[in-house]
Amino acid sequence: MSALVVDDDKVVRRMHGKLLTQLGFETNAVENGQEAVDLFTSGESYDFVFMDMEMPIMDGTEATQKLREMGVKSTIVGVTSCNQEAEKQAFVEAGLYACLEKPLTRDAISSLLEQVAKK
């Protein structure tokens, strides 16, 4: 399984990347939504995309929308510490499979994988 971490924070990218690698994912990381879209446009694909909501250049909501418009079928999971419900709702409606709280934990990802396996 492959995963793309999309987050403007270096520390978060490092930690989430390591966590996913330990859980068996082949992992890559980019700094913002535009870079994520560019990767998919260039022909790369990932089973999972862990998308931060607030990023410069292109935020998670716009990136998710663009990826879905491109026909990307990856499991896109929002990752945010934002507590603004309206913004989170817009993020989910852009095409997320789920929205998890930041920082990601082993338990949260294991739960997610169980859910995805059932669908």
Added chain:
Amino acid sequence: MQKQLAKMKQSLFDQGYLDEQFIQLEELQDDANPNFVEEVVTLYYRDSVRLVQNIEQALEKNPLDFAKLDSYMHQFKGSSSSFGAKKVKTECTQFRDHCRAGNADGCKRTFQELKKEYATLKKKLEVYFQFARQAGPVEKACRPK
């Protein structure tokens, strides 16, 4: 030496400098990345210098741009939370509350506190890591009581 190291770590938790997220970070340390915890903390302090400077500059403006300050602090809080910097995170939250209330004095005061906690944690972790290097690798991360 491992016992002393465990006591040092326990003390950091008891005094409220670190929270459970630090344990999550420790669990990521493995043979492939035997110094992962120190690496992440070093990355945090290196990367956050720019953000601290941005906030300082933004606090010198008159009137304050609370939306910009809140955005900076959101980033800072996210980074700090990711490795368990509990007191720093608390100050970040308080700062954001002051931003939302449009309280310039509150922002400035809280930022001074935040910088103190940020610097104190750095010193404490430097000592901890120095000790950890001398003590050698631990078998597995231990959850504090």
